[in-house]
Amino acid sequence: MAGLATAFGSGAMTNPIADVLKSEVILVTGSNTTENHPIFANYIKEAVLKKGAKLIVIDPRKIDLVDYASIWLRPKPGTDVAWINGLLHVIIREDLHDAEYIKERTEGFEELKACVEKYNPEYVSEISGIPSSDLINAALTYGKAKPASIMYAMGITQHITGTDNVKSLANLAMLCGNVGVEGGGINPLRGQNNVQGACDLGALPNVFTGYQPVTNDEVRQKFEKTWGVDSLQSTAGLTVTEMFNAAEEGKVKAMYIMGENPMLSDPDVHHIEHCVKSLEFLVVQDIFLTETAEYADVVLPGVPFAEKDGTFTNSERRVQRVRRAIQPRGEAREDHWIICELSKRMGYHMDYGSPSEIMEEIRTVTPSYAGITYERIEKEGISWPCPGEDHPGTAILHLERFARGKGLFSAIDYKKPAELPDKEYPFLLTTGRVLEHYHTGTMTRKGKGLNMLYPELLAEINPEDAVGLGIESGDFVTVTSRRGDIKVKTIISERPDRGVVFVPFHFKESPANILTINAIDPIAKIPEYKVCAVRVERQKDKTGD
């Protein structure tokens, strides 16, 4: 997010997913698309199978999309900047970059060129383990294609260098003139259903709705007027990771958590537990008594999507309706009702007859949502920016010019991950999702259906490592990092590379995030989930007890 905003002035998916059907080449990296965005994956498969697009997959794991790819590169986890710089190096060397586009629409190219000078394929191969001929092949394939699109997800952002990784991908897309064109673009695939909407609507410490900075006087005055308050705070607040640290230090005394379960989703769960315990007062609003809610002083019962009206914004920036299908269970209430009621009791009146009235207020203060009304999206959603009611919405961003004016190249050097394997902790641990479950499992693990398909946590280990450890599929192992250990059942699989263990994070019995590291990207503040060092040992009794 932060990376794309620096490069282009906006951090959202630049193109709609259906655009891949017009791409000559699709580059997918750090996204296990078939499992995490299954319908987007359908489009990618269709582009390959029916439209003859070439697919390049760059991923340490042998994900299912590899079956459809003409090129698969397997870098060592945490070496993204290196291999992207390698691609840039080859494309510039072979004169495949789009000089005219670079001249007219971007800035910073000379610095970039100087920076990637040393990333020749041999050097990149040493760092990333990608054979130099494969890297060259991928560079030529992407470089010659017009248009080519890039898809990435948390495999790229969940690193200490996450922002650098994203800026590097933006470099690649701009270098070949692929931003602001049909069938091109650079597309971050958003994990949870309404991440885009939460960001758009100002659930961020530094911006109001539509990414309007809290530090801007005019913006603040507008909100002060609409909200009828004297003065809004003019400095950015704390990010989620900073909030928990501040709680531990006693600076934050109370937290109000709506619909999140950081006790399972955050890195380094032991640390979060300690932070949460340090709070004087914790309110959790959720549909289940989650691990986090267990620590609350007051728990307020919210309702799931099926019991409320409203809108979600998908990864393509498309604002779509959510409609109540059934009445709330018991005394549970919609989150918007709860916030309004609480607000009244704090002496501030929030009165809305229905969610559509909330949207009416959103429109008046948010230029990018100004033209979005419930009537207009009754049948079909609209992608923002949509500045007026007669505006059709914007499918492709940066068509004529970038949101920030000129696209900005960033010269970025490769940095090593915060923690790499060593003698004591010889394996790399990476975490992620599996198809059948969702995030911390609060929803998907409650029914029999999805659990029937994927009932228990399975750590994936490469067959060669399995031989070394003396384990077979189904054996239990202990995975230990500098922060803690968990016991898990294993499955022997070709998906992870040698020396890498993959553990999904949906299971509270063995929370993978006990192991992960609380080193965060300095700009985007995203924890480094994807890489940390662990030790793997066979459990003697093979039962896990």
Place this chain on the structure above:
Amino acid sequence: MVNLTIDGKEVAVKEGTTILKAARFAGIEIPTLCYHERLNPIGSCRMCIVEIEGLAHPMTACNTPVTEGIIVTTDSPRLQKMRMETLKLLLVKHPLDCPVCDKGGECTLQDLVHEFEIEGAVYQAEREKQEFSYPTPLINYWPDRCIMCLRCATACREIKGLGAIDIDGSGFNAIINAVNPDKCESCGECIQVCPTGALTENLTGYKGRPWMVNRVMTTCTYCGCGCQLEINVFNNRIVGITTKDGIGVNKGSLCVKGRFGYEFIESEERLTKPLIKKDGRFHEASWDEALGLVAEKLKAIKASHGADAIAGLSSARCTNEENYLMQKFMRAVIGTNNIDHCARL
């Protein structure tokens, strides 16, 4: 453009168009069973036969392209008789279980049987019982109800690119079977396209009849694809999830989570009352008590430690409107910018 005549109407369509599409374009309905808009023509059921002047045998309209000057008849006593025979042949091994079949009321086969006024039990003895395995436990396969139209296997191969299932055996004993069970993603694309009750969902036993079910179009709660789906409601309970062809980014597809991941909503573990912790244990409370307590505590902490001693986390699972209110609450009511959500994670 190619010119042709269908039932006396002159029609001009693009080269390569099938007779079926040309007829639909002219507003003429030809009965079909295996044909599906999203799939390449399968040509397995022969319900769509039409006569072409000069040809001795009828042709299947769904997979026969138009040619210049042909004269097509879509309805005649001979065609009706042949279609009737085709249907009866299907019914020989098909028990008309409509009253207990999930599909009863919205089944293409049932509709056709009604339309062709087939009466009396055509159904004959059970055929040989065959061993079969469907590749996912979330879906039940009923071989007796299967008309071997092959929409399911075609969808699995063409839309999902997977090919987990295919036809097994031949003639009377053919069934659909798992051929690549490991490839199955339990997406339910096969159920979505099945015209009969041969594939049913194996989740809730609690189901309403299709005509009693209310379908509410909404957006999936699981991932950023934002698929459009219909929640099937009967008696204020969710009895299934379906979707509509051509709607939203998903255009008729869903994944395993969107289609089958709705049980959590009916879970017994749902919170149904506010809870207040006293002496380390939760006690049920009224909304007034709970909200009163939260307001009082937040006011007290704000008064003694300042607004920045309070922080809020909003949610990527909540609606836009709720996220808006949450940040408004933190900024305007509490007076701090300490508002974030876990999307960074």
